[in-house]
Amino acid sequence: MSKVKCDHCNLEFDKSVMIEDKIDGKKRYFCCKGCQGVYHLLREEGLDSFYEKLGDTKLNPAAKKEDDLEKFDLEGFINRYVKKRDDGFYEINLIIEGIHCAACVWLNEKVLHKTPGIIEATINYTNNKAKVVWDPEEIKLSKIIQTIRSIGYNAYPYDPKLQEERAIKQRRDYYARILVAVFATMNIMWIAIAQYVGFFSGMRRDIKDILNFAEFVLATPTLFYSGWVFFKGAYYGLKNRFINMDVLVATGATLAYIYSLYAMFSKSGEVYFDSVTMLITFILVGKYLEVLGKKQAVDTLDRVLGTIPTEVTVVKNSEKALVLVENVKVGDIIELKPGEKVVIDGVIINGSASFDESSLTGESEPVFKKRGDEVLSGSICLDSVVRYEAKKDFSTSILSNIISLLEDSITKKPKIERLANQVSGYFSITILSIALLTFIGWYFYIGSFEKALIIAISVVVIACPCALGLATPMATLIGIGVAAKRGILFKEASFLETMAKSTILVLDKTGTITKGEPSVITYEKFDDFDESLVLELVKNSSHPISKGVYEFLSKNIKYNQKEIKDFKEIKAKGIEAIIDGKKVVAGNKDFLIEKGIKVDIDNQNSLFLVAIENRVVAIFELNDEIKEGAAEAIEKIKELGIKVVMLTGDNEKVAKKVAKEVGVDEYFAKLLPQDKAKFIDDFHRSGDIVVMAGDGINDSIALSCSDIAIAMGSGADIAISVSDVVLLDESPKRVYEAFKISKKVFKKVKQNLALSLIYNTFAVPLAVMGFVNPLVAAISMSLSSLLVVGNSFGIKLKDKK
């Protein structure tokens, strides 16, 4: 059978499963009704040039979306997300789901522009956020959302007031400062070249004065506008009794500037305006990269918040009403429909259903809950209608706790940067004290205040800029490169330093030590049968165990398509269907016994039994396998002198078994997200520097509390966004390597600082003795930089061995 592309989404499927459609005498194929619908719609609207722009990009199939449009017109929803503008129009910020390429942005904007009543629609391609302005008298919000959905995308609102505006403003601010600095540097460079040449070949005094003045004009905005960030940083550092890199940069730049001013007006000596601008520019660019990282974290948090319902169905006197989540009182009866997210904690009083609690416990397996069981907010009701009594109000429920904790932690993060800057801090103090001593020494020796000041300034100027500025960044940059090659992504350079100093490693179980999804470990066949029957059955179920079996079978057998009828999934128990006329039942032991099938097996792992025509024919044994090399990696990490602790939301029994197998001595089980974070705080209190590795939404608070957070590449968006390090291939071995690399880099950083210190002890005496001229300054700066760069490349060389 040949594969064909769907004409809308470009995904390839077997020809036999595609919907055939004749349009303008040409045969078109679609993978689903949704794609077909969108294709027709775009043709009718005359927007089919979309497909030219799209090219070969693959889209999500245009699945039919749930029917929840009316919620967008509810008052509570509008109050929360819609901004009423002064000119009478309404404005909302949306996140559009399903945008893959520039053509998608084009299509969405085009369609929205064509819709009557919409005044403005702009979509940001990078973060998929859209701003829509409309006339409330002409069109309703639900209609706008419906329009977006009708072309195969989905939209949900977010509250931009939270953090986004601030983040964007900060980013723009930095960008403007960098632009000014880069402009000034580029121009000052060519003036400086003329001056350097003039130093050798001689230059007329009046021309030199003009060049000096031009440099002064360019350096002034750079120091006071672009360099403002450092003055601010230095001020806050000193206020907290802490000398940071900002202090040194600010003092160095300002002193060099003042000295140059003096040299310019007194028409004696050389000016250093070029050093001032270059110093500010290079260090500012480094800072800007940090700001960019923070912005991304904010984007994903918005995504999580946008999916939280604003209203719930409350049943009162057998009447249903939609009530704002904030207005739900303890004791209210709430009705949950399949697919709905729980926002308020409570206890089930009617009905039963499976709940997806993965965002709380990290376990992918749904939990079956019946009358009297507790439902926790943040879980998702999967398969039936349930009524439960609210035991808490919205603000004290787990979900809103998690959100506020996350918001806090993202804004709290900077404390780590302070820690990372410690080494450079010591260095700054040393240089500043040497300069001070030089000043005092010269003042008493020759008694001239002016001469002493100029020499002291030249000490700072010659010692400060390049080598020291490069010592840490250069080593960490190479370290980051080496790590990235192995699939370890450090989001910020300073994290390497923090990680090298860490004393404790906290691991999450599911998804970090174990694979996180059950996979088949043994497969026993009692009878000969067509395995395609089983494959067809499990293909239809989304339960993790079915998925595990599907994965196993699709690798090992040849699949023939079968006809399936009467498919039924019984929550937390099993599945059954009539396939090719045969009754196939599969599930756990109790389920098969319930169906009147004789079973006599006993085993503690998850079992998946298959019966065809009431006879057990096969057994699959599944287990959440421990990742390859986990035990070995943990052993090696312990050798580095780091304590390893495991925290998990799973039960005690499983936790104990896993901990024993991988050699973790300390573990804590049955933890909710906040509990994990509490543990991290406890470790902090006892003076430890904590590295945490995890992957789920349930880990994100703990991750954001820890000093270094390591997230697995396939983990939840939110976990990745609060983390500092991302492991692409998720192997525990990488955690060990991350430790090793960071320790090596930290060693290099120290070496570099020592090197530039030694170098400066040669250069500084020259300055102290008053021998400094532009030539010595230029050579000493570039030579010390070269030394530092060369030494840093040692990280790469050693790595190859």
Added chain:
Amino acid sequence: MSAGIIAMMLGVSTLLGALGLAALLWGLKTGQFDDTSKFLDAARFDGEEELKDAVLMEEKKKKALEKKKKVMPN
């Protein structure tokens, strides 16, 4: 070369550069570079139709505003 000419050349070229910088800063401030990829794609997709589209949107906005004024004469 006389010092005056050098001063003038330096002054003029720096001023021209500064004008360019000012334009760039203005563009940044009005949010024209907020979305880097879209800003680049604009060069690929922009055409007569996009221009018409933009004009259409502006007219639509004007009409909606006028209608509002009529409804509320005060």
